[in-house]
Amino acid sequence: MATLEIKSLFNPSGTRDLRAQRLIGGPSVNLLEFAHCKYSWAEQLYRKMRSFFWIPDEIPSAEDKQQFPTLTVAEQEAYKKTLAFLIFLDSIQVDNLGVLAQYITAPEVTACIKTQAFFETIHAQSYDYLLTSVVDSLTREAVYDLWRNDPRLLSRIRFITDQYEAFIWEPSPEHLIKSVVANFLLEGIYFYSGFAFFYALGRQDKMGSTVSLIRLIQRDENTHLALFTHIIRGLREENPQWFTPDIMESIAEMINTAVEHEIGWGQYITHNQILGLSDTLIDHYIRYLGNLRAYAIGLPPLYPEATQHPMAWVDDFAAMNSTKTDFFERPVTNYRKAGGSLHFDRLKPPGV
Ligand SMILES: [Fe+2]
Ligand SMILES: [Fe+2]
Known part of the structure; x- marks a missing residue:
């Protein structure tokens, strides 16, 4: 496959003709015009993301600080491991989104991607805020260094960074697609067993400030998921030759791998010892999410047994301040052909 070129910061021979614009390799002058742009969904998404602005340290954390030592050992361990992974996910997004934007x-x-990167900074700061205000300094240090002593965490980090770095070192269309899909899966699957763990604490009236922060973060992650869904759909529409049957199969495999990794991680951090969050529920929930994500980008469901949300209370927590959209309910152009007789009416859209 060819190598993709980094765009010019300013392209004086470009055009403002919207019909000519493309996500990759387009003739844009590179001036930002929200009132005159091809991808009107981006203008709407930018406004929505901007309206979600929030400041982590405005959420009082004193009660969580008092409660943390009263959590069970399993809850404390899961709290620390979950934060260690989420810190990694949000930190890496801040940098890697800039690579893609080029x-x-x-x-x-590009404006949406850069806005997303800003929100990922807020998320990383939120975790830092929790670790400086809720737990003691030794625990904070241990969480930031957990990847050094936890081979499972390190292997997750390596897997994700390898996918992103493949595009950095060899910017081919194939690696672009895989990097974009990796972003989509990070935003749409990798955060979710961690979020469910915090909501399981919330159901027991534990760690209310942490739960409030997580709800705000998840509200943002839904906009990021929508952004990458649009990008994948747009790339496919504009470059059908890139999306060969082999690539589509690779994407399905990527979803399956992401699901397997997230289930394994979710079960590892909770050890089947968190009230309301059993290994079986994690397994079913993450497979259900895998089906939703596959559907959103035009693939048939990977797990026919997981078409129902097994923990509706997770979405009840996530729905705070959410702005419902019909984004995930819109039909995928070629789905009917690909999916045949499968029953998507049983898959509920996520609460975004
Ligand atoms: Fe984030
Ligand atoms: Fe995100």
Whole structure:
């Protein structure tokens, strides 16, 4: 496959003709015009993301600080391990989104990616805020260094960074697609057993400030998921030749791998010892999410046994301040052909 070129910061021979614009390799002058742009969804998404702005340290954490030592040992361990992984996910997004943005030739889409990166900074700061205000300094140090002593965490980190770095070192269309799908899976699957763990604490009226922060973070992650769903759909529409049957199969495999990793991680951090969050529920929940994500990008469900949400209370928590959209309910253009007789009416859209 060819090598993709980093776009020019300013392209004087470009055009403002919207019909000519493309996500990759387009002729944009590279001036940001929200009132005159091809990808109108990006303008709407940018406004929504911007309206979600929040400041982590405005949420009081004193009660969580008092409660943390009263949590069970299993809850404390899961709290620390979950934060260690989420810190990694949000930190890496801050940097890697900039890499992807260098190749996007639609300024309004670049604006969304850069706005997302800003919110990922807020998320990383939120975890830092929790670790400086809720737990003691030794625990904070241990969480930031956990990857050094926890081979499972390290292997997850390596897997994700390898996928991103493949595009950095060899920016081919194939690696672009895989990097974009990796972003989509990070936003749509990797956060979710961690979120469910915090909501399981919330159901017991534990760690209310942490839960409030997580709800705000998940509200943002839904906009990021929508952004990458749009990008994947757009890339496929504009470059059907890139999306060969082999690539589509690779994408399905990526989803399956992400699901397997997230189930393994979720079960590892909770050890089947968190009230309301059994190994079986984690397994079913993450497979259900895998089906939703596959559907959103035009693939048939990977897990026919997991078409129902097994923990509706997770979405009840996540729905705080959410702005419902019909984004995930819109039909996927080629789904009917690909999915045949499968029953998508049983898959509920996520609460975004
Ligand atoms: Fe984030
Ligand atoms: Fe995100």
